[in-house]
Amino acid sequence: MGAALLLASCDTQLRKSDAELGLNPQQASGRRVFDRHCATCHEAYRAKAWRGPSLEGVFKKQFMPSGTPANDDRVREVITLGRSKMPAFGRALDQQQMDDLLAYLHTL
Ligand code: HEC
Structure with a gap:
């Protein structure tokens, strides 16, 4: 009990399961x-910037940090082509992975 309280108050966020996050299979x-290709630079559940801006609520905002509209086409474009220090993932991800990734980003 004491240990659980300590952990809960700790800064390090405990990782939630897919079920706890309410993710469907595609998400x-x-x-x-995301964990494999994006998490080294982007936070998903904290507003804190890491190597790149946080992606928390990326589709809930009207614009991405650069000021580009946060819609499917523009976000796909950033991922496919990269942007300044962000590498391009056009070759690393197939269409299915890209679709799944977008579906997940919509849950943030
Ligand atoms: C090596 C680090 C790195 C990795 C890996 C990375 N990014 Fe980024 N990302 C960045 C940086 C740095 C920026 C800020 C670019 C800029 O200066 O506009 C960025 C910006 C973004 C933006 C906002 C673009 C805008 O117009 O403001 C999105 C969305 C994004 N990344 C998504 C992703 C996704 C999804 C992945 C995984 C497929 C990913 N990134 C992987 C470093 C990274």
Whole structure:
């Protein structure tokens, strides 16, 4: 009990399961794409910038940090082509992975 309280108050966020986040299968596989390719630079559940801006609520805002509209086409474009220090993922991700990733980003 004491230890659980300590952990809960700790800064390090405990990782939630896909079920706790309410992810459907497509969103869950998109989460795995994110973990593998994006999480080294982007936070998903905290507003804090890391190597790149936080992607928390990326589709809930009207614009991405650059001022580009936050819609499917523009977000896909950033991922496919990259942007300044962000690498391009056009070759690393197939269409299915890209679709799954987008579905996941919509849950943030
Ligand atoms: C090596 C680090 C790195 C990785 C890996 C990375 N990004 Fe980024 N990302 C960045 C940086 C840096 C920026 C800010 C670019 C800029 O200066 O506009 C950025 C910006 C973005 C933006 C906002 C673009 C805008 O117009 O403001 C989105 C959306 C994004 N990344 C999504 C992703 C996704 C999804 C992945 C995984 C497929 C990913 N990034 C992987 C570093 C990274």
